Amino acid sequence: MAKRAGIIGGAGYTGGEAIRLLLNHPDVELAFVHSRSNAGNPLHAVHADLLGDTDLLFTSEIDNSVDVIFLCLGHGEAKKFLETTDIADSVHIIDLSQDFRLGESVKGREFVYGLPEANRDAIKKAHNVANPGCFATAIQLGLLPLAKAGLLNEVHTTGVTGSTGAGQSLSATSHFTWRANNISTYKVLTHQHLKEIRRTLQGLQPAYSGALNFVPVRGDFPRGIWITSYLNCDLSLEEAYELYTSFYEGHPFTHVSKKQIDLKQVVNTNKVLIQLEKVEGKLVIHSIEDNLVKGASGQAVQNMNLVLGLEETAGLKLKSIVF
Amino acid sequence: MAKRAGIIGGAGYTGGEAIRLLLNHPDVELAFVHSRSNAGNPLHAVHADLLGDTDLLFTSEIDNSVDVIFLCLGHGEAKKFLETTDIADSVHIIDLSQDFRLGESVKGREFVYGLPEANRDAIKKAHNVANPGCFATAIQLGLLPLAKAGLLNEVHTTGVTGSTGAGQSLSATSHFTWRANNISTYKVLTHQHLKEIRRTLQGLQPAYSGALNFVPVRGDFPRGIWITSYLNCDLSLEEAYELYTSFYEGHPFTHVSKKQIDLKQVVNTNKVLIQLEKVEGKLVIHSIEDNLVKGASGQAVQNMNLVLGLEETAGLKLKSIVF
Amino acid sequence: MAKRAGIIGGAGYTGGEAIRLLLNHPDVELAFVHSRSNAGNPLHAVHADLLGDTDLLFTSEIDNSVDVIFLCLGHGEAKKFLETTDIADSVHIIDLSQDFRLGESVKGREFVYGLPEANRDAIKKAHNVANPGCFATAIQLGLLPLAKAGLLNEVHTTGVTGSTGAGQSLSATSHFTWRANNISTYKVLTHQHLKEIRRTLQGLQPAYSGALNFVPVRGDFPRGIWITSYLNCDLSLEEAYELYTSFYEGHPFTHVSKKQIDLKQVVNTNKVLIQLEKVEGKLVIHSIEDNLVKGASGQAVQNMNLVLGLEETAGLKLKSIVF
Amino acid sequence: MAKRAGIIGGAGYTGGEAIRLLLNHPDVELAFVHSRSNAGNPLHAVHADLLGDTDLLFTSEIDNSVDVIFLCLGHGEAKKFLETTDIADSVHIIDLSQDFRLGESVKGREFVYGLPEANRDAIKKAHNVANPGCFATAIQLGLLPLAKAGLLNEVHTTGVTGSTGAGQSLSATSHFTWRANNISTYKVLTHQHLKEIRRTLQGLQPAYSGALNFVPVRGDFPRGIWITSYLNCDLSLEEAYELYTSFYEGHPFTHVSKKQIDLKQVVNTNKVLIQLEKVEGKLVIHSIEDNLVKGASGQAVQNMNLVLGLEETAGLKLKSIVF
Structure with a gap:
């Protein structure tokens, strides 16, 4: 029924x-x-x-x-x-x-924090779920495998968000004439999602105390979040790919790409794609999502599926917009 | 099976x-x-x-x-x-x-011409289907009820199309730097879809011989087609709504809106929305679609469903992008 | 001084x-x-x-x-x-x-109506000037030579406008999330600029009483107006070009292009470009402008120059944005 | 003459x-x-x-x-x-x-390196000028005052560029359908402009050897570059503003804003605007330019003016596009 x-x-x-x-x-x-x-x-x-x-x-x-x-x-x-x-x-x-x-x-x-890739078992048993923030979801999914491996240190993150992240209220920065072809930043190094991110990461790597430096950028498009994080890391690129791939094995919405990714691969889907690069001693992690789907209502439905004992992907096999 | x-x-x-x-x-x-x-x-x-x-x-x-x-x-x-x-x-x-x-x-x-709103019974019995053109679909759906009622005369149509209509080949007019924030026209009054449109309309209103004047506009967005047509018409707005609503009753993807429509209502869906206005002696018909879905592959799947005896809407209840 | x-x-x-x-x-x-x-x-x-x-x-x-x-x-x-x-x-x-x-x-x-291409001598002698509307400017400049030649009859016009045409007030249709990648129409066949357009045209062709059918379209870009008009016309394309070229000779901002035009040729300038096509018995006229410059403040400065006896182009040789 | x-x-x-x-x-x-x-x-x-x-x-x-x-x-x-x-x-x-x-x-x-804010006197005496790169200009103008004060250490920089930065050649990443509403990165931590940036900065602060970490982002707009850099810094916000304001005093195109800036303030002009923020021990520097003007041809004209002994701003008082 x-x-x-x-x-x-x-x-x-x-x-x-x-x-x-x-x-x-x-x-x-x-x-x-x-x-x-x-x-x-x-x-x-x-x-x-x-x-x-x-x-x-x-x-x-x-x-x-x-x-x-x-x-x-x-x-x-x-x-x-x-x-x-x-x-x-x-x-x-x-x-x-x-x-x-x-x-x-x-x-x-x-409330159980509803990031299935970090917490799936707890969510399955939960009565109530606190669905993560949009930026928080994409940033955490880029860092979880490192945290679990105890490899986090100071992280430098840029995030570009679509306008839907700011909701439907009318404001100067939501005016089409202003925002079209425009770029700006807000809450630089002070974004409120840093708290929930740190909480999850410290759950996996209790000793983690490095800074999380996050520059949120207002993009001139409606949907999607692009995250690029980098940090010092001794892993080779192959080791890092192995770490990420095995961490996300069995998670149906988060995938590791060996090719360069772009935001529209995930717009209007519940997926997160992750791509890695290694430049000298630094590991670069790109992670992308649709802020309204995996970053909000899609993840909420995913959490509902888990809470109610349904198939995790039920109702979430969505046609990508792509273009 | x-x-x-x-x-x-x-x-x-x-x-x-x-x-x-x-x-x-x-x-x-x-x-x-x-x-x-x-x-x-x-x-x-x-x-x-x-x-x-x-x-x-x-x-x-x-x-x-x-x-x-x-x-x-x-x-x-x-x-x-x-x-x-x-x-x-x-x-x-x-x-x-x-x-x-x-x-x-x-x-x-x-091949049967695959416009289900005009031809559903023939498609159900067809072995092969010729799927309509993208502009042709939206323009015809705006005019079919008038043709069936024998009310067509000279029609004036503007259509604005997304860039996906031109395919993935690289060209001057597909370059981002050129096309962003830009508008242009092409094949004014000579677009090749006029032939298939006229063929369908004359099937319904054999005496129809008025001109179909069509101005195709290149829009600066990837997906969707906006059509506005107008013609002389004696129907009141209420009569016109009644004509359209009853024509499309039972057709699951084509809906008549009494409110002003906008293109993003249908992007990434198989739907067509139609809105009517009456200004003095002229009836104005707006019709919108996603050029790649109802204007191409979605309608192709709809036709497959009909040909194979499946539910007409199977696989086509798509989440709108909206934003 | x-x-x-x-x-x-x-x-x-x-x-x-x-x-x-x-x-x-x-x-x-x-x-x-x-x-x-x-x-x-x-x-x-x-x-x-x-x-x-x-x-x-x-x-x-x-x-x-x-x-x-x-x-x-x-x-x-x-x-x-x-x-x-x-x-x-x-x-x-x-x-x-x-x-x-x-x-x-x-x-x-x-007040003298401030369309220099129609009224330059009167403006030079005027004390006050009523600056034309943005749509009105581009539409009239597409039709003036025909009116002067007595060739106007029923006209069919589509116009696509940037969002700046709607001013800086916040509204549902100025919200970035709504307007990006979107198309819609407004005031179809009833736009208020039709009055000033008809007034000018009848000044040149007093017997003109044909309908002016105008479909205004909201584009998803900030600046610029694209106009396509067509009407029945016996002139050959060459004759039409000759008519337009000689009409605009001596007018420094309005130019006739023999190549296909696109809106960004004039954005952030005071120019209007016009292109003609002939399809069977119909003449198609494309005319483009920046709605805030030639469609508003630039033309106002042009009118000021004329009123004050300055060079008509003074302060108006503007670098195009192009891209 | x-x-x-x-x-x-x-x-x-x-x-x-x-x-x-x-x-x-x-x-x-x-x-x-x-x-x-x-x-x-x-x-x-x-x-x-x-x-x-x-x-x-x-x-x-x-x-x-x-x-x-x-x-x-x-x-x-x-x-x-x-x-x-x-x-x-x-x-x-x-x-x-x-x-x-x-x-x-x-x-x-x-060739003298043509960044007037760093090198004006040398440029005035130069016979030939090597005009800086687009990213290099905006990044350097955000860091010059710190370098001169000997305050540079490891720098973290994000840059978002318009599509014109990639020139007019046709490619997958310049296709409108792909790039519209899309975000991606390239040459992360390896961009070729880092060399000329480091060269200038070390000219001012010879002992500077910290890393310059630069994440270049492809934006979905044609013109402009947004740069956000941050680094550890003991200056108060007021001291930093004083440092920047006095450094750029007398430079006609680079201005320090005390209000939040956005990219369209400088599009189609030769200006660079800089805004500062202080968050705990970190100084954040935003700097913006039009990549084709101050980032290329405008700065080239500025350099020409200096080389030829003309007014530095001659021909460069450009109307902003703003919208």
Whole structure:
């Protein structure tokens, strides 16, 4: 019998992606999409691409008989929502905000950090999952094998993100005329995702205390995150490839490429591709994802699959946009 | 038991899209992908986004035991291929070139024009299908209901196409530096798709002899086709909506929108959206598609589904890119 | 002695372009830039590209000793401004809004329509100028020679505009995530510029009463307007070229190209390029401009040059962006 | 009396920019543009944006009576050209290739490295100039003040470049369909500009031996280079601003911004903007330029101005594209 899922905060970008994925999920039925401001309107009134795909309406009611609820709310809003709303204990929560990524709990609910490549067994047993940040996912997947091997030291990381990472609010830096053909940076060396990254890495390499230097760049494209990290490393390129390939063996969405990668290989998919280079004493790791899929709602569905005992890849074999 | 499909010319854009769709098709197995120049290489050596999805290799052999073969060859090449290659009579052919769209045949093979919204019953019974052109699909879907009602007269059409419409060959007009932020036109009033469009329309409205004026515009984006057509029409807006809605009832991919549409509603899907406006005595019809999906390989799969007696939408419920 | 100019509404896009042009004008000094909301701030606080070019501040004062004032205000705001503000009679007004394009006047001030290719002699003698609309400029320049020859009949026009045409306000259709790679239309067959276009054309061909069918398209690039118009015409292509070339002889910014044109030939310049095609009985006219330069502030400076007796091209020999 | 200039290799991107700049230069006449393959054709046959600006033809002759010749040839081609061509000793050479940036000479001609902010006095006295690389210019301008103060140590640099940096040749990574909305890297930690950068920096800080780690990123826009560098530094932010501001005082094109910068502030200008941030013990330096102007042909004209004793900014007060 199909599992049933609900979405809270279904009018935003991650909510919309969760809807798109669940509508086509073979084993899960989208039971409701909650949005106070849009209650009564069809989903396609907000997500215009859904016209012809579903006639479901947004609702202001919460159905506590579902198996799982996705929280697609702003940072700080998820915790507030759980504090003030009655959700049946039996319902699994997958939270896409940053509210529970560092071990926080609410009303006795505890959350497992939902990076399957680091934590799959724990996620399978978890009742609730804190879905990782978009940058955090791509950066961590580039570094996990090194951390497990105890090889991390000071890391230098550049990340270029698409505009969807900033959500749908209107702002000077989201104006088309400004952003088209433009590049800028923000939160240089201070991005909030550094905390959850360090937490995972130290879980694997407890002695790791090197700096994580991260330069986030606003790209002039809508979707995707490109990460390049480098650090001092004695491994040869072949050894490094061996380390990464064996680490990700059995993980269906993370693949190591021996050829040069480019961002559009993964856009609109749940995949992460990793490519390595060795230049003198430094190992360079490139890792790429779609920030809204593997970096948000796709990974949330992957976590749901694990939590509910479904096939990990169910509903996530997505056609790449490529071009 | 799953049907089996092969692809000829799998290294190009439409071949790549056919591969992507068939790899995820629930009822069809991708048996082989033929490419002389790439034989022996993995598909992902050419279509880098397929890394992690399949280890299939290109082949120079043709397996005549498949149920269906897609010809993803250049215009003129499809006919030549069928003339010089032994394909078992039992194998269905879906040809994506323009070689058989006007009633041409080869070695006794006849082709039904594969626009399901016009021809579904004939396609179901067809052995071979000539898949429509990308512009032709979107323009026809904007005009079919009027033709059936005998209301066509001189039509004025603008179409804006993404760069994938021009294929993967390198040329001055495909250079990023030239095309980014640029607009230009080509084949103004003389585009080759006008013939197949007129043929279909006259099938529905035999007396139709008005001019089809079509201005094709090169857009500065990779995927999608936007069509705006207008003509003199006495119908009220409500009557026109009624005409279109009832015409497309039962067609799973073509939908009429009462709200303003925009191209990204359909990118990376097999859908066509249509929107109508009435300004004084003129009816304006907007119709949009992804040129590589509904405009090429997606429609080819839709035609395969019909030919093989599968569900029309099988393998074609695609996640939109939206952003 | 240098002429002196002021700008009202200097914080918007057209105000910014007027500033950029006047800062480098060899014969005119930028005396003041008025903006109520930004008074006291440096120009580069709003127009960040001006950092290093000028330390001028926005002011809330109006200096009535200048030779000319540019009104870079919203539609409706220009008239209101002139009704409620004391501007010395001696000051020339160049208004970039649509408030005075159809013959309107205010407090005895009359305005000449500022399309130099149609009206140069009148502009030279004018005290005030109503600067044409961006679409209106490119469409008219594509049709003027035909109108003068009495050859206009029903015209079919497509126009693709960059996002700067919609100004700097934040809106759903100006959001980068929405607009990137997207196409849509607006005000189909009803665009407000049709009035000023018809007025000019009827001035040249009084009997002209054919329809002007105009489909405005939102492009996914910031700058530029592409226009394609076509109509029935008995001229041969050679005759048409001769008509256009001789019409624009002596006009320094409008040129006829015998090769295919593309939009980026004129971006960031004050030029208009025109290309002709003949297909059976129809003449096709392509015309392109930068909507903020020849379509707005550049043409305003051109009009200022004419009004003040300066060289028509002064300050307007601009380096193209090309790429 | 106007100086006279010639261009060798006028059909490429940097040649085209040199033409555009010299056509509008107040003190220099463009005497000839040499291109073997295009001899006899008008410049606008190759640089279509020049239609209406000039009727000059490409020539296969070299006029040795000019004051200065710009070599806009490929790397390796410039040296070969000078070895095999008779250029009068009196003619100044400004070479845009990398052939003479590291102290190389040819037939007795020596070249001064043409970074005016580092070398202005030497350039003024130079007979020939080796114009810096595009990345090299932006990176060096971000580091010069630190080098002069002896504060350089290991530097971590990310650079994002527009597609024009790769020239006009057709290649997989210059195909619009591939590059639009895409990100990739190349020559990570091994870019050839590192040599000329290190050479200049060691000229100012001879003991500097720290690593220069540079990650070059292909951006999906045509023009501009964004650089972010960081390093350990004890200066406070205020001290750093003071250091940079006083270093660049008197340099007309390099400006220090106290506000966040973005790439489009400098596109189509000869300016470089620099912004500083301090995060714990690290100083972050952002520096931006137009790769074809300050990163190539604009700086070449600036060097010409210095060599010929003209105003440093002559012909280089360019209207920004901004949008």
